[in-house]
Amino acid sequence: FIERIAEDNSKNYQLWHHRRWVAEKLGPDVAGRELEFTRRVLSLDAKHYHAWSHRQWTLRALGGWEDELDYCHELLEADVFNNSAWNQRYYVITQSPLLGGLEAMRESEVSYTIKAILTNPANESSWRYLKALYKDDKESWISDPSVSSVCLNVLSRTDCFHGFALSTLLDLLCDGLRPTNEHKDSVRALANEEPETNLANLVCTILGRVDPVRANYWAWRKSKITVAAI
């Protein structure tokens, strides 16, 4: 019954809420059916907000976590820019009772994400996900060589967007990363004779040029850099 209405009115809140109410009454036996239903909706619109909420609720309330990471991978293979799939990935690694939690998953996820970044350096989703893997653990974030090196790798390329590599580097510097000569050279190579000596300031200046939509934001960031970041 709900599925017939769903086809025409999939953005209807009431419909999804009713579905949740019914499934809750029926219990864990229907986990598979609910996951299958959301999979079908997502095959038509891979970013459907209600479908994703319902899928997360189903996993949480009824189970079925076993294949979820694979499902995320499947969606990302088809479209690495699917931010909903990245979001779901984060949900799985942090919430699944079958996995060890964020810290346990970090190494494999970092390597997965870096691969995605290097293939599409202009994909915001993968950069944000990378940072998320170090949530609440600044020390690991600034000291993990793979984070630093993915930035340097992208910055050394001439044919791609540098904005996310630069802003990631900026965040690292503001969180206490001590820049090496490699960092400094890498950034200076992109500079246009700007007179900054403070590396974080220089990164902001370059960002203002390379990511002009956010020129105001990068100027604001520069004004917020505290002396410690030098």
Added chain:
Amino acid sequence: MPVVTRLIRLKCVGLRLDRSGLNRRICHGGHGESTRRRVMEELSSLTVSQREQFLVENDVFGIYNYFDASDVSTQKYMMEIQRDKQLDYLMKGLRQLGPQFSSLDANRPWLCYWILHSIALLGETVDDELESNAIDFLGRCQGSEGGYGGGPGQLPHLATTYAAVNALVTLGGDKALSSINRWCILFSLWSVSFIKSLVMFPLEYLHVTHSSFREKMSCFLRRMKDTSGGFRMHDMGEMDVRACYTAISVASILNIMDDELTQGLGDYILSCQTYEGGIGGEPGSEAHGGYTYCGLAAMILINEVDRLNLDSLMNWAVHRQGVEMGFQGRTNKLVDGCYTFWQAAPCVLLQRLYSTNDHDVHGSSHISEGTNEEHHAHDEDDLEDSDDDDDSDEDNDEDSVNGHRIHHTSTYINRRMQLVFDSLGLQRYVLLCSKIPDGGFRDKPRKPRDFYHTCYCLSGLSVAQHAWLKDEDTPPLTRDIMGGYSNLLEPVQLLHNIVMDQYNEAIEFFFKAA
């Protein structure tokens, strides 16, 4: 003109998703058949996200290029908000809130709000008859136990309650504001047929109905409260950040906030801030513009905003503005005119929060450096304009120390803020790509107009025009307003999206009779 041909003729289109590949080949590849074939191949090798983004950019930059190539008078026409046409569209909509809108039957309070608020943003009012009909209709949506439903006889719902209250506040005046009182208590005592014959009550009775109404609304809001700290949309309804916001917004305006309502709410909203920095509808859900606005506004209203990670929230929000200069709702999704409000409002709210904190810590002088050209030029213009203003009692001093300009406490300059987003670019998107010259606004080119988008495009436009101002007493500068001062809209109260004057009137009304 086929897509491929138009693409080849465009100057380098900033393709957000892949700066290296497709657009470079379009720019440098020449116009031959082989280029055409290569471009078509490339298009089909793109992911869904890339392809959709590419097509939207094609439409948007087509409009921008047409604008840039037009003569001055055409440009002037394209930038104009077209007030008369907008009002025609809105007034017709209000009058026809009838059979045409049956699919939105549960949403007629929303339509009232979207249309009335749009009219108010344009600085206009509705005639007495229309106003009376609206008040009457909304009154009939009010439930006997408090709250407003989607239509007469429907169960009360937080979203429609929010819309009804906002619509009545926007209408303003004693009749609209006290109508909330009147209907509520009487509905529970008298039958439907009596209601139509009611007249205004003397002031003392108003006081009684007023406090009884607030009790009923209070009861309704408390019934929607969940043990987790959040709110449900209706009895046994869905719970999400939107429900939290609508409840708190109503409670705040009507002066019925209490500890029971705010208990645990901050915890719930906090749990909805995602790893990206934005806020999702429920814990775990993807960061989304609409929910980000709701979450941030609610946290500010309950005075717990500092519990959020404001740095990452700001970072996420400013990244939602794309090459089209409009805002998208989520990372790697498409631009949409309605996010002009949902995303720009948080940007401005955050700007103000940070600037308040700075002011306390660092005092009131503003150090200007030549950071990037745009920013620098804007500062220099500030100086020129402030010389012309004579609203300042203090001196406009400008000293030069160590190569930096230090502006001493100047009433004008200190009332302006450093923006974190591109306001003029945003206004350009709304006026050239969302606005329909015949009236109304839309999501993006090729989409039809509707009242929801009209409301939020206009609201967002107002936010963008007033973004530089720290307080409501400072007027915007002419160059803050894309299309000139004739496009200026009324300022809104950012936490409720109600025109400031009407908001102030409502606060006076509901807080005075406390």
